[in-house]
Amino acid sequence: MPKRTYIDTSVLMAAFTGQGETGQRALSVLDDPERTLVVSDAVRLEALPMAHYHRQPQEAAFYEAVFSRAENIAWNVSALEQAQNIAEAYGIAAMEAVHIAHAIAAEVDEFMSAGKPTKPMFRVTGICMRSIRDA
Secondary structure, three states: OOEEEEEOHHHHHHHHHOOHHHHHHHHHHHHOOOEEEEEEHHHHHHHHHHHHHOOOHHHHHHHHHHHHHOEEEOOOHHHHHHHHHHHHHHOOOHHHHHHHHHHHHOOOOEEEEOOOOOOHHHHOOOOOEEEOOOO
């Protein structure tokens, strides 16, 4: 059974640029047949509006292609409430907490980010937190 991997927006952006080792690792996560990608409405909100605003149709199409094959997690009020608790407990940014809370609510196997593993979000417990920057 494939591993359910919640990808945050940073993974999508790194994969779209495909630059350097981080970009290549992001692409390998997206292309891994042993993973089922999971995204939330929060990922869509972060990724698509800016691509459209800056008139980047190829970027928007890339994101849409990923979304079309990913499991989508809709906004969840209880997850949003949990996000505040997570943000306060671990000292992390609001949208990072929203992503993590939705991933926890969806009971994914892992949470994948392009953030540096030293960021506070990687201290969150109760979910396997991974960075594509890990060696």
